[in-house]
Amino acid sequence: VTVEPAPPAKLAELAPLLPARLEATPEDIERGLAKLVLTVIELLRQVLEHQAVRRMDGGGLSDAEVERLGLALLRLEEKLGEIRGAFGLEREDLNIDLGPLGRLL
Amino acid sequence: MGLHPYCLVPPGCPPPGNGIAGARVTALDGPELVAWASGHDAPPPATPENLRSHDRVVRAALDAGVTPVPFRFGQWHADAADLVAGIVARAQHWQQLLQRLAGSAEMGVRLRLAAAPAVDPPPAPSPTNGEGPGRRYLERRSRELHAAAARASAHQEVLELLAGALSGCVLQTRAEAVPDGAGHLGLAHLVHRAQVSTYGESLADLRRRRPDLDLLVTGPWPPYSFAE
Numbered sequence: 001v002t003v004e005p006a007p008p009a010k011l012a013e014l015a016p017l018l019p020a021r022l023e024a025t026p027e028d029i030e031r032g033l034a035k036l037v038l039t040v041i042e043l044l045r046q047v048l049e050h051q052a053v054r055r056m057d058g059g060g061l062s063d064a065e066v067e068r069l070g071l072a073l074l075r076l077e078e079k080l081g082e083i084r085g086a087f088g089l090e091r092e093d094l095n096i097d098l099g100p101l102g103r104l105l
Numbered sequence: 106m107g108l109h110p111y112c113l114v115p116p117g118c119p120p121p122g123n124g125i126a127g128a129r130v131t132a133l134d135g136p137e138l139v140a141w142a143s144g145h146d147a148p149p150p151a152t153p154e155n156l157r158s159h160d161r162v163v164r165a166a167l168d169a170g171v172t173p174v175p176f177r178f179g180q181w182h183a184d185a186a187d188l189v190a191g192i193v194a195r196a197q198h199w200q201q202l203l204q205r206l207a208g209s210a211e212m213g214v215r216l217r218l219a220a221a222p223a224v225d226p227p228p229a230p231s232p233t234n235g236e237g238p239g240r241r242y243l244e245r246r247s248r249e250l251h252a253a254a255a256r257a258s259a260h261q262e263v264l265e266l267l268a269g270a271l272s273g274c275v276l277q278t279r280a281e282a283v284p285d286g287a288g289h290l291g292l293a294h295l296v297h298r299a300q301v302s303t304y305g306e307s308l309a310d311l312r313r314r315r316p317d318l319d320l321l322v323t324g325p326w327p328p329y330s331f332a333e
Contacts, residue, residue, distance in 0.1 A: 073239075
């Protein structure tokens with residue numbers, strides 16, 4: 001598998017979406033990194049959730065698929081809440097500005 | 106002793122006497138601009154009293170007829186050299202910002218829709234299997250997403266209405282949903298100070314035409330929302 005590096009223009013588009021600051025003091029580095037990683041995961045979780053809801057509302061999923069997807073997303077949300085708690089982060093700490101799409105949370 | 110910065114102003118604008126905890130506010134010269142700051146043994150905590158003192162110093166510039174570039178509360182520099190070096194590193198940015206904000210002030214509008222926006226109902230749940238926690242979760246999220254979409258659509262309509270009503274006296278707008286669960290929308294308008302009364306009259310006229318809109322207007326403020 002070959003992974004091509006993202007062109008600078010794409011990185012420039014991505015950069016404003018991420019937290020403006022990473023806490024990089026020795027005491028806070030773990031929390032700062034956790035915040036960054038959890039923000040990205042939360043963004044992906046919401047994309048998946050929107051897609052699942054859209055497909056459910058559109059009748060494109062069987063009952064079993066709705067249950068399985070819903071359960072997976074529910075568990076993911078619970079697990080993310082646990083990890084946030086372990087790092088002393090609130091849900092609002094993962095908020096980012098998505099430009100014309102508004103804010104993540 | 107470190108420094109708590111308040112704002113940047115053009116050269117020639119004298120600082121007010123005292124700032125946070127009564128500390129003397131001093132003017133530190135940068136390239137074609139001046140920083141107002143006061144010395145403290147440790148970063149001042151964000152207490153209501155200190156926040157008011159910070160705003161009072163920033164507002165003193167506005168009261169003197171100068172629009173400052175305000176710093177958010179909570180910045181801290183080890184000494185004067187550190188503060189000036191930080192400004193010099195982005196001197197062109199700060200000079201352009203001072204120029205862009207010159208003669209303006211910030212007005213705030215907190216807007217609440219008197220009636221909850223109509224929500225397109227999500228499709229009815231499947232009658233065959235509506236009991237599992239997975240389905241219940243997705244159906245709850247579906248309802249929440251539909252309500253959020255309806256709210257965003259209603260906000261957009263009001264934003265366009267406000268833009269029309271205030272055209273000509275607003276230089277720049279920032280809008281953000283207020284995370285209070287009540288569907289409030291917070292707006293910051295950059296207004297030329299000579300136009301502040303026209304701005305107020307335009308909003309009063311809008312209130313008369315649209316009594317269903319609950320508008321709370323505050324200001325003029327230093328342009329905190331436009332300083333970055």
